[in-house]
Amino acid sequence: AQRVTQPEKLLSVFKGAPVELKCNYSYSGSPELFWYVQYSRQRLQLLLRHISRESIKGFTADLNKGETSFHLKKPFAQEEDSAMYYCALKGTETSGSRLTFGEGTQLTVNP
């Protein structure tokens, strides 16, 4: 079975402060991890994926297999980062192409 846990439902920071959205996963094989974001009144969209090792809108995320974590980080939060963030896992063995999502973290960046 595959499972994604986002321990914080709500996270509030001030503009310019660092932000970290936590994500832990449970999967017996070698997973692919993603972060999806939903801005207000917009559809869910991909933010970044671990295999690309990229930085999008200043966000980065490193897959830590020892801690089974994929935390999302940004050194200086901006007001436009306020959104709902979902961590998601794709198994690479028998579970096919299904994405399993966490419950999400609502990030609010205050001015």
Next chain:
Amino acid sequence: GAGVSQTPSNKVTEKGKYVELRCDPISGHTALYWYRQSLGQGPEFLIYFQGTGAADDSGLPNDRFFAVRPEGSVSTLKIQRTERGDSAVYLCASRETGGRELFFGEGSRLTVL
């Protein structure tokens, strides 16, 4: 249109009624997914199509739920004898062959009274 299109955007029905939700994926995308999102929860997987066939339907909660994709493009999610617990936003997503990114529609909000 360039994105995934879902209709209706809102549907209110009475308990026991039958409902159909439609998804029109991005042209050329062979993979299509249905997810259900209840209030305060993340998207929950229902079913995945590769072409016309359901490659994984293990997320369908019971036999009241059924989905089809007869021509490998548009898909319809069908819910029989709706219950109040079926109230949720139903999301559709598509993916191109070999791609890793899911492209989501805006969802169909179902309310069962």
